[in-house]
Amino acid sequence: MEFLIPGLRHFLVLGSILFALGMYGVLSRRNAIGILLNIELMLNGVNLLFVAFARYLSSEQELAGQMFAIFIITQAAAEAAVGLAIIIAIYRQRRTIQVDQLDLMKG
């Protein structure tokens, strides 16, 4: 029954699963915003890993993992803003944001 009590490994596994699910989503969604959603999922998975490491592995005052997580959240916000702006601009141009129709770089 000891394995039920969450330890480092549990958090790490959870983070990894979220990351993997996010990866699958990024690669299989057709809608650009959907891809963005999955990117956010991946980032969250990674954040979880960082914080878990910070909690279980670093010394008392270190908290490096949490710093990482903060900055990743910051960056995610900036990225979402710019990414969505781009998507909107593309939508205005081409009336579509299905990524398999945005293949001008083909060949």
Added chain:
Amino acid sequence: MLASNDPFTTFVGTLAFWISAIASIAAAYMMVARIKNLIRAALALTTVLGGVALMYALLGADFLAVAQLVVYVGAIMVLIIFAIFMTPGQIDVPGLVGTGQRLGAMAVAIGVGAISVWVVVITPWKVRDSLLDIPTAESLGGLMLTRYVLPFEIASLLLTVALIGAIVIARED
């Protein structure tokens, strides 16, 4: 909470963990593989984000948990939903790509996930002795202005640039 001596607290914490974990994974799975409607997918993601916030709390990152809720759920998801509304006609279109890509994606995702999980489980982590839960806000603030001042400044610059950039790109002209 999980490091507490009190067995009841530990029990609550454990329960909270498992419920949240299963909910997160289920929501994530639904969002990735089943939900076609974008708005619903966004809401599923919001669920995951909430679950992750709970995880932070269980890990003793109190400041981070709140920040997660405020920034991610409160701002980013709202942003995304706004964007979804601004690109209509896309919501009901099925969101899955061709077979080859899907299989490749599945293989890669399963591969990466499996490797990560396996490595995590195998490795003999050296967990530190004392796992006290203490408030982190003060420490984080201090660190941010001493050791991590450079990333801090750069992050602020990044946000400024992103702000301006997003406005410029999305502007109607």
Added chain:
Amino acid sequence: MVSLALAILVLPLLAFLVIVFVTWDYKFPSAAVAIVAIGIAMVLALLVVFPQVMAGQTDHAEISWLRLLPANAPAGGTEPFLRLGVAVDPLAAIMLVVVTVVSFLVHVYSRSYMIEHGHLDPGYSRFFAYLSLFTFSMLVVVLSNNLLFLFIGWELVGLCSYLLIGFWYDRTARRSVHLLPPWVAAKKAFITTRVGDVGFLIGLIILWNTGGTLQLSQLFEQAEAKTGPLFAASLLGQPVLFWACLCLFAGAVGKSGQFPLHVWLPDAMEGPTPVSALIHAATMVAAGVYLVARTYPLFEAVPQALSVVAVIGGFTAIFAASMGLASNDIKRVLAYSTVSQLGYMMLALGAGSLAAGMFHLFTHAFFKALLFLAAGSVIHAVGTNDITEMGGLRRFMPRTYYTMAIGSLSLAGFPLFAGFWSKDDVLAAAASRAGPILLAFGVITVFLTAFYTFRMFFLTFHGKFRGPVTAAVETVGHHPATIDAETHEAGLHESDGWMTVPLIVLAIPALLVGFWGSPLFNSGFQRFLEGSNYVETQPNLVLAVLGAVLAIAGIGAAWAWYGARAYVTEPLTRFGMAYRVLNRRYYIDEFYMWLIDKGAIGLSYAVAVFDREGLDGLVNGVASAFASGGRALRTAQTGRVQNYGLALFGGMAVIALVLVIVPLVRP
């Protein structure tokens, strides 16, 4: 005396340069320049150089031309130089006289020959320029005492022959009897002699590499020593010198039209007749014989080489004579005759008698030149080369008739004429050293020579004129005459003085020069030529009588068939197939063309295929490989971000896998 020799050498060259740069647009002045230049050279040669040499003086001089890098210096050589030099000795003096005299007379003759219907040939100046250049080249060959210098002259002579044979380069095949247009004949001549020249060059290289020098005097020293690098054993156990001599002889075979490289001479008759007289009778074709004579000590050191020379010469003599029987072109008959007589000269040389060979060359130059020029006179009057369309010309061209008679008698070997003495010498040499078969060839050829020569003579001058009425072409300055319908003898005139005087001048030596080498004058020519090497021999009376008898018999037979009867059909056609074979020159031309077609052209075709399919295919294949590779790789550029993302993450997964697995496998 070397300076005099150089003056003689340079005069024709100067004439060439003057004609090309100064008098090109003026016709008669060009002729005058050439005639004067060669005239002075002739005078110098006849009246100054020749007497001096007869008195026993000889001279030579060399210059160093190119200095070679020490690495390229020959193995046994003394110093790394390529040299050029001239020498004047009896052999050279004799040739000097021959070349200058015949060349002068041909120049004079050409002044009128190159005028047709009262119009000067458009290439009049060019003709004299080429003649002068040729004379210069031939003199280089004659005077050189260094094989390299000789080779240079040799090549120049070949060039001039090409230029002069193809002189009327814009003509297609002229008349029915002729088969090749002049420019094709010129190419044929040049290429055929080229085959020989390659051999010559190889011989030069062999001599240079083993002997270390191309200076004749030094080579002779090595040859006489009978030991040394030149005598090292080589292919088939023969000494190196043997192969060198054989290669040099190859050049002679080409230039002198011996079998199997004789094919160009008959077709070379497409050139103007003065050219045939000068080049293909008296001088250039004699260059081959002269080469063997000049390098005679080398040949004497390897007697096997001399045997080869004799065999080829003897065979060629009878071979060419047989073809002369079946030809209806007056110049062709003379061409075959030239080849045949050159064969005699080679036979004599190969039989060990330098004197006999050169003596025959000497007499032959005069009477053959005479015959050609006379034939030219006939052609100029009648307008055709075909003897079946001639006849009865003796009434209209008496000077041509008598001079040609003298020349023909000399060629046939009629007793007391020049050709008789020299031919007898040749047969005597063959009898003593050449073996019975070759002697038989030589003897039979005497008969054949007399026969075909007088066949030609009688058909041309005797009987009735068989030509078409319109064949009566104007001669020099002649206006269209009224046609005598009864006898068809319309406007056939003797040629003018410029053409007949050289004939008369040539007739004199054709008749008399043989005496100088006859026993009646104590074989003066032979003593002069061979100097200390001269060996007293008893004249062979049997052969002399036999020769005379055969010559007379040949003339008689010709008279019986051609002189006494009217010519309706060719009597020789009764021999059917044999006649046809002779007439078609044993089909050797066809055989060579077949060889070239299969060999050279087949090879070039194979190379072309290899180049096209192989090399181009390789290059194109490389290019197309790259192109298709590129096309294949391009499929990865779908333009879709997700595909790229898959590749990205996939790669990451692989790296992660490797990072995990490797420490496990190999701790």
